[in-house]
Each structure stands twice: as C-alpha cells, then as structure tokens.
Amino acid sequence: MKYLHTMVRVTDLPTSLRFYVDALGLEVLRQYDNPAGRFTLVYLAAPGDSEAQVELTYNYDPEVYTGGRNFGHLAYAVENIYATCERLQQHGVTISRPPRDGRMAFVRSPDGISVELLQAGHALPPAEPWVSMPNVGSW
Amino acid sequence: MKYLHTMVRVTDLPTSLRFYVDALGLEVLRQYDNPAGRFTLVYLAAPGDSEAQVELTYNYDPEVYTGGRNFGHLAYAVENIYATCERLQQHGVTISRPPRDGRMAFVRSPDGISVELLQAGHALPPAEPWVSMPNVGSW
Numbered sequence: 376m377k378y379l380h381t382m383v384r385v386t387d388l389p390t391s392l393r394f395y396v397d398a399l400g401l402e403v404l405r406q407y408d409n410p411a412g413r414f415t416l417v418y419l420a421a422p423g424d425s426e427a428q429v430e431l432t433y434n435y436d437p438e439v440y441t442g443g444r445n446f447g448h449l450a451y452a453v454e455n456i457y458a459t460c461e462r463l464q465q466h467g468v469t470i471s472r473p474p475r476d477g478r479m480a481f482v483r484s485p486d487g488i489s490v491e492l493l494q495a496g497h498a499l500p501p502a503e504p505w506v507s508m509p510n511v512g513s514w
Numbered sequence: 515m516k517y518l519h520t521m522v523r524v525t526d527l528p529t530s531l532r533f534y535v536d537a538l539g540l541e542v543l544r545q546y547d548n549p550a551g552r553f554t555l556v557y558l559a560a561p562g563d564s565e566a567q568v569e570l571t572y573n574y575d576p577e578v579y580t581g582g583r584n585f586g587h588l589a590y591a592v593e594n595i596y597a598t599c600e601r602l603q604q605h606g607v608t609i610s611r612p613p614r615d616g617r618m619a620f621v622r623s624p625d626g627i628s629v630e631l632l633q634a635g636h637a638l639p640p641a642e643p644w645v646s647m648p649n650v651g652s653w
Contacts, residue, residue: 376539376593378559378566379632381520382586400515420517427517427566432586443582445625447521447571454515486584493518 380418380428381449383488384440388415388433390485395419395429398466399451399482399490400459404428410435421451440486448481448489448514456480456494457502473508477501481514489514519557519567520588522627523579527554527572529624534558534568537605538590538621538629539598543567549574560590579625587620587628587653595619595633596641612647616640620653628653 385391395401401419408415413435420428429449453459456474463482464470471489472481477499480492524530534540540558547554552574559567568588592598595613602621603609610628611620616638619631 376560376598377563377591377634379589379591379630381588382630384584384586421515424516430586430589438583440584441582442584443580443626444577445523445579445581445623445627446585447523447569449520450518450569452516452518459515484584487582488584491518491521495516 378427380430382430382432383484383486384432384434384438385484385486386437386440387485388417388431391431391433392417393466394468394484395431398463398468400453400462401429442487446488448491450491450493452493452495454495455499456492457499457505459492460505469511470508471511471514473505473510474499475501475506475508477505483512483514517566519569521569521571522623522625523571523573523577524623524625525576525579526624527556527570530570530572531556532605533607533623534570537602537607539592539601540568581626585627587630589630589632591632591634593634594638595631596638596644598631599644608650609647610650610653612644612649613638614640614645614647616644622651622653 404418406417415433417431418428468482474480478494482490543557545556554572556570557567599609613619617633621629
C-alpha cells in the first residue's frame with residue numbers, strides 16, 4: 376500500500392499554478408487534458424520528492440469550491456521558512472500565520488486550501504519582519 | 515522541500531482509527547496527546563511508506579465537520595483492490611464507487627473524507643460481486 380496524492384479542485388489553473396509552483400515551490404510532474412470529459416489534471420510534487428503528489432483537478436464547467444472543516448491542510452517541510460514565506464509574499468500570497476517562531480507558517484491556496492509550512496530540522500532564530508507580523512484571518 | 519502530511523479533523527478518534535487502520539490498512543506511527551490544548555494528533559501512514567502521512571486531529575470540544583468541494587480526496591495504491599474493498603466492507607464501510615473495472619474504488623471516512631483506492635500495477639480481471647455493484651451516493 377502506498378500514498379499517491381491528495382486531490383484538490385481548482386477554479387482557475389494558471390492562478391493555481393502561480394500559487395503552487397511559482398510561489399510555493401512545487402514542480403509540475405505531468406498534465407493530463409481530457410477535453411471530452413471536460414477536465415484537466417495536473418500532478419505536482421516537491422522537487423526531489425516526486426512520490427508524494429498533489430493532484431489539481433480543473434473542471435471546465437465552473438463551480439464555486441467552498442471549504443469544509445473535515446479537511447485541515449497540506450503540510451510541507453521547507454529548507455528556509457523565511458525564504459519560502461518571502462517568495463509567497465512576492466507572489467501576492469497573504470501569510471495567514473507568519474513564522475514568528477522561525478518554525479511554522481500557514482497560507483491558503485487561491486481556492487482556500489490551507490497549507491502548513493514547517494522549517495526542516497531546527498527552528499530558525501526569530502527574525503523580523505516575521506516576529507512582529509500579526510495573524511491574518513483563519514487557516 | 516518535502517511533503518509531510520495531509521491533516522484531517524475527526525469527530526471521534528476510535529471510530530476514525532477503525533476506518534483508517536483496521537478497515538483501510540494504514541498504521542499508527544505516533545500519537546500526541548495535548549490535554550492542555552484539548553486536542554490529540556495521530557499520525558498514520560501506509561505500511562512501509564511512513565514518510566507520506568495522514569494527520570488526524572481530534573479536538574476535545576465537539577464540532578460538526580462538514581466537507582467542502584475544494585478538497586477532493588486522498589489516494590492510495592493497494593496491492594489487491596478487491597481484498598481491500600472486502601476488508602472495508604467487513605468493517606461496515608460502504609463502497610461508494612465499487613471497483614467494477616478492477617482498478618479504482620472510492621470510499622468515505624466517518625467524517626466524509628473521500629479516499630480513492632487504485633490497484634497497483636495492472637487492473638485486476640473484472641470480477642463479481644464488484645462488476646454488478648452500483649455506485650452509492652457521491653465520493
């Protein structure tokens with residue numbers, strides 16, 4: 376038995392790829408277009424960790440994708456949580472829970488999927504601007 | 515960067531462990547009880563695939579965990595999809611999408627988290643009772 380992926384539905388594929396790839400740092404492994412079925416699937420994973428994937432499902436027929444409380448978040452370890460949060464900010468992503476402790480942060484995807492970032496190994500020394508940054512919304 | 519886990523919230527821990535462990539076949543890696551914070555976390559993974567985890571969050575204060583459409587499902591490859599579905603049934607789990615094609619099935623956790631099962635390698639030859647089994651609900 377083996378974990379394959381977590382599937383999330385996305386309203387807009389280019390916007391989602393800017394979040395998951397450009398801002399968060401995942402890479403695209405493959406894309407499957409099915410015009411007859413009116414959907415496209417994109418498989419993503421952290422670089423060098425291609426076995427544990429995220430599957431983005433884009434349905435051509437529009438739907439509003441609200442969140443539910445039974446799903447919590449996707450979690451990734453990152454090499455430098457400050458660098459990751461800075462890159463997310465540069466792409467317009469709000470840091471919902473800034474890494475004030477040098478260890479943990481939360482952001483949300485364009486469709487409201489909560490993503491937890493954890494500093495790999497030991498926490499980094501607390502540093503500005505993160506220490507003074509308040510929480511924004513929920514995550 | 516590395517995938518750590520998908521977190522899901524659970525209403526009842528023993529009921530959820532019967533589903534994820536006894537019926538689905540994941541194993542418990544560790545449990546973290548935090549009575550002061552009024553929550554317990556349980557980390558699960560497929561046997562031999564301990565790096566890609568599911569984190570169950572049990573909050574002591576009751577809440578109804580509805581689902582949302584932005585989250586789709588968790589997906590696992592299994593060695594024998596018929597044996598897995600039979601074990602799920604024996605634990606009272608409804609097979610929402612039976613493996614009529616010997617390849618794919620869907621079930622739901624007690625809190626409505628959709629789980630996709632995919633036959634590892636080639637599809638199995640179609641076989642009863644699965645071939646004649648209708649879909650039940652959504653997944």
